[in-house]
Amino acid sequence: MSAVIANHSQAQRASVAAGIVILAAPRWGLSAHRAVEVAARHAxxxxxQGQSVAGAVAAARRTARAQGGAA
Known part of the structure; x- marks a missing residue:
């Protein structure tokens, strides 16, 4: 996926990272509200800050796991 979004702005990439986290959040044991918060704050x-989308999503998953999600 990173090849697909490589030529986009950081804001667009941040939006993609947030979207991925929101879609994956139910599998991680997060409610919809919590998913938005985790996506916005972390991913x-x-x-x-320059991290890849994949790295940002992985970090959001680790945060969800640390906060009690099933991630």
Missing amino acids: SHRVL
Whole structure:
């Protein structure tokens, strides 16, 4: 997937990371509200700091796991 979004802005990549986290959140044991919070706070922020989308999603999953999700 990173090849598909490589030529997009950081904001667009952050949006993709947030979307991936939101879609995967139910499998990680997160409610919809919590998924939005995790996606906005962690995945998007990490992409804007220069991390890859895959790395940002992995970090959001680790955060969900640490906060009691099934991730």
